[in-house]
Amino acid sequence: MDSVANIILYFIVAIAMVTFSVLTVTSRKILRSATYLLFVLLSTAVFYFQLGYQFLGAVQIAVYAGGIMVLFVFSILLTRHPDEKTALLTHHKRMLGITLSVVSLVVLLFALFNMPLLHGASLTEMIKAGNEITMAEIGTALVGTEKFQYLLPFEAVSVLLLACIIGGVVVARKR
Amino acid sequence: MGITLPILILAIPFTMFLVLGIGGVKMPRKVAGVIGILANASLLAICYTVAFRYFFSGDTQFIVDGVRQQLQVFDVTWLAFTERLVVKIGFLLDPICAMMLIVISTISFMVHLYSWGYMEHEPGFQRYYAFLALFTFSMLGLVVATNIFQMYIFWELVGVSSFLLIGFFYKLPSAVSASKKAFIVTRFADLGMLLGILVLTFYFPTFNFIDITHNTGNVLASTGGATFLGASVLTWALVLIFTGGMGKSAMMPLHIWLPDAMEGPTPVSALIHAATMVVAGVYLVARMFPLYLVEEASMQFITWVGAITAFYAAVVACCQIDIKRILAFSTISQIAFMMVSLGVARPDIHEGLGYMASMFHLFTHAMFKALLFLGAGALIHAVHSNNYTAMGGLRKYMPITHWTFLIGCLAIAGIWPFSGFFSKDEMLSAMFSYSPFWGYWMTMVAGLTAFYMFRMYFLVFWWEENPHYKEHKPHDAPWQMSVPLLILAAVSCVAGFIPFGHFVTWNGEPYDIHINAQVAATSLTVAVIAIAFAGWLYLKKNDKPSLMRQALPALWTAAHRRFYWDEIYLFVTRKIIFGGICKGIAWFDRHVIDATMDAFASMTQFVSVKIKGMQSGSVQTYVVWYFLGALVLAAITWICIL
């Protein structure tokens, strides 16, 4: 049995998430959709918190909502006027998009609701059942080489990020 | 008999061909001429030695109890098709071969000598001698063949040397097309011969002449009575082989190449298209004579082809303007005479008189026809035209040519005591003994022969003088050309008295020639009447010939145009084979076969263009497809779960 506050929080966040997702992809002003995306990302972060992954939530806010969004905004401002509207979609394309998304949504939801595994245990039990994940654990996991420890991917990602930095500079630099 | 001389007979002309052909370009004409003449003189000596030794030495190799033997001097393997079908190259010496050796070497020598004068100023004289040497080699190889395949090999080679010599003036389109025609027509005939050989050897697997002709019964038995389209296979084989002979000997309907072949230099016409190569067909039949005897039908075929050709060619010869063409048709007619004579020869009719007579005529005809051609060459040399319309009244200007030509004409007309009389008389009596119909028929042809020969003779040497002579006075030819004329004229005068039956008969046993008085009288009378008629028409310029022409315009035109054989052939080859079949196939190839292949390609391309949209590089489209795929998978899963 979850606490009511938790449930209310859930609903607020879920509704915000759904609304802003839809708004993100339907808004004709690109800067706005970026802003809506920010809200989606934030609400996701809230979910992470709620699910007990504080570090992850923090990363989500810092990297995604902080870093990536800035990139987006910059690029949007660099490539078009802020109030410029995207052209209206051609009818058949929009219809195609809507149909496809709705159909897949239906199919996915149908599948979700028919999956018995997904009901059952509640969040609180789960958080209680599993230990809270501490920063120390995460830290050890990231730099260890044992089973369930991720030094190699960690290094790979760092190299990847470095490559991205260089790549981004090379690609975007003025000729 | 040693093998040195026979090998030399083949080796000398071949070496000469190589020497003159490869080194000829850098050789001065004089040197080439001397080499050619000397080589031919030695060839002549060797051939005479061999032939005389064969006929007169009385060696038991050559003659046993008065019967002349066939002797394979050597026979080496050339190519083994199967264990039994082995092609050999060898040297078969027998009466007809020895006779042909004499004929070929004599005429070849005369022609070489004559050409020295006639061709001296032509470019490519060395090449000309090289080709002549190649021809001599091939012809000798043909007559000495021990087996039918060797004969076929050399048969092809004489064809090609004939092609080369007819096309000697290769800058002239007419010469080129004449050579082409000659080669293709004879090649077509050779196809028949090849098929004949294939059929024959399928049943009786040997090529060797002696094996075939001495075992005719076995050959017949080996076919096992098989028939095809109503005729026995042996008949088919023999008729097909004879087709080869028809092509080479210019029998109807394969005669069309010979008149055109006159585009070649005149001495070549004398050598190849009068004396030697064109009688190859006769020689072939004579070679296989015992086998032909077995199949009555094939003999009938030969007789009929010969008789029709003889008459046809004689009629056409009456209406030609070009003197070489007249001689060409006369050659056709005379060879057809020999064919008929062979066709009516039977062992039980005067011991195969027709065979002997045919060979006799072959011999005499070679001499006097070569004479006539060389004489015609001298005429052409003098007036620079082939047509009698450019001639007339030449007897005063060219006495030697005139007298020798007259001798030739008398010989071919069959006037005693010239050689043609004797041989023709023997042939006619053979025909009369076989069937009076053929006798009278061929007598009529003989009369026509006398008529057209003297028509030409009178038109060329009498009639009226051509006005051009004032500007350009004709004169007799240089000695190199006159000497052969005189020699051949002399031969034509005396050759008839050779007791030919002692030398050449179908089975090697001697036979005494005796003039059949009745036949001789008939043919002589006919010939004299024909000559008189010709003289009445053509001795002096008058309008009787043109009146006659106007009386029968259609006949004259038809005969002049050789009864439209060339046109028929042209139609068949140009329109049907070339225009129809070849063009059709080429069209089919381009537009059906190739188009099908191209269609495969363009279909592939079409499809790829159509589905190219899926690979547009547009990520959005990919996503759409991806999701559609995912949905389909989901649907499938769902169905499966249900």
Add this chain to the structure above:
Amino acid sequence: MTMDLSMLWYLVPSVIMFTAGVFGFITRRNMIAMLISLELILNSADLNFVIFNRFLFPGQMEGMIFTLFAIAIAAAETAVAIAIIINIYRSLGNTDINSAKEMRH
């Protein structure tokens, strides 16, 4: 029935976010907008990782670590993508997906 915050609850918004992302990705012509939609899809996937980790394997943290890496990679990917988009914008003058048909310019 008791109001349990079960797995399903969390998955539904995630699914909706995902389909919204798909919709945006398919329909938008602006490359940045497409990138934004892509972020939505990615985000929903991240969220799913976390949800599954929490509800099915609460004692472990593979899902979380994976999401952690995913976020890092998403950041890298976005940076490069944006660099490319800006570059395209420089050479073409717009960021329309349909105008970038050829690889070389």
Add this chain to the structure above:
Amino acid sequence: MMIGLACCSNSNMKAIRGVMVAGSTVLLAMSIWLVVDFLGLRAAGDASEMLYTGSWMWYAPLNIHLAVGVDGISVLMLLLSSIIVFAGTFASWKIDPLPKNFFLWFCLLSTGVFGFFISIDMFTMFMFYEVALIPMYLLIGVWGTGRKEYSAMKLTLMLMGGSAFLMLGLLGIYWHGTPEGGLHTWNILEISHNASIDPSWQNLLFCFTFVGFGVLGAMFPFHTWSPDGHACAPTAVSMLHAGVLMKLGGYGCFRIAIFLLPAAAQELAWIFIILTGISVVYGAFSACVQTDLKYINAYSSVSHCGMVLFAILMLNQTAMTGGILQMLSHGLMTALFFALIGMIYGRTHTRDIREMGGMMQIMPYLGVCYMIAGFASLGLPGLSGFVAEMTIFFGSFEHSDFFHRFFVIAGTSSIVITAVYILRVVGKVILGPVQNEHHRELTDASWWERLATVSLIVCLAGIGFFPNWLNETIRASFVPIIDALNSVF
């Protein structure tokens, strides 16, 4: 070996020529030595099917070996190839752009050919076959003339299509060629000894392999790559392709299709006899109306190669021997033809026979050579074509049923048609008056061209004059195949 030579050379023309001449001469010498040695071994009484055998494991899981060995036929084919490579080197003395690359591909092509002829492992055989095919695309596409891209593509695609069939056939033979439980093998000799392929499978596989090789042998209706390909290819490539590569088809047909699948060969030969019989006559008729010298020759190749396959399908020793002789003869002759056409084209810049004439007056040497090639093609005694054709006809005539007779007679009639088209060209191009006055300034052959043509003519005449040793060598090599065929009944 020659690749190495060519690779070493820099792009200096002289050096490349030097390397090529040295290489091809060495190759020629080695081939002649091989033939002599082979004949010596045979004479010494070595009667095994293949000599100089060797086998190296290449890829064990599929039991692929690099197995080599030669019999009389392959020895002669090697000799033929090296002669043509030799002549081709001289014929492409002045190849224009990128001479090094040209010769490099040329060498790769010849490597494929040589490899093919010495392999007795089906897989390596196939591999070399492909190695020989691929360079064709580049050689035609880069150094060709006219619609070269189209032709190169067409040629490659059609031959690749053939290879696809072939691969199916070979795989089939591989899987079925061993008795139950045995180790699958690619080795031709082992498969033939096992003789375990089920007849119904044989029929299918025979069709696959025969069609596969038949495409390369220009069998009707898969011949259309040949005219276009030959017309556009550079001289040496035409020579090598028509002279040797098309022979791969015929060689494969008897070495694999007939040798390994004798029952099917007996049963299905009639289908292919019809097709090849059509090829023979059809090619000849088509050649009669073409106006491009190379097209004429390409169609004539279709006709002659049709004759090769036709002879092989007769399934008796004489005809098959004739088929091989025809391969040799056609290889030399057609190489000579293409060399000459290339030389004429190089001077006149046209191959249209309507625009040429009287070449004999302008370039007598080339004219004479062309006539000799023509005579060889139409089967003049004393040159190789005659020997080959006669052997084929006499061999084919051993079948006495109406069906075979009909096609043999049709085949023989092709010699007349051949005469027609050859003489047509000779009459128009070589003889006759000069058509184009500009042509009068052209020069006759240079020394390297003379060397190329003389080497081929000598071989043609050599076969034509002394055919019997070839005949005996080939005949003896057919014994195992004939045995295989006879064992079926």
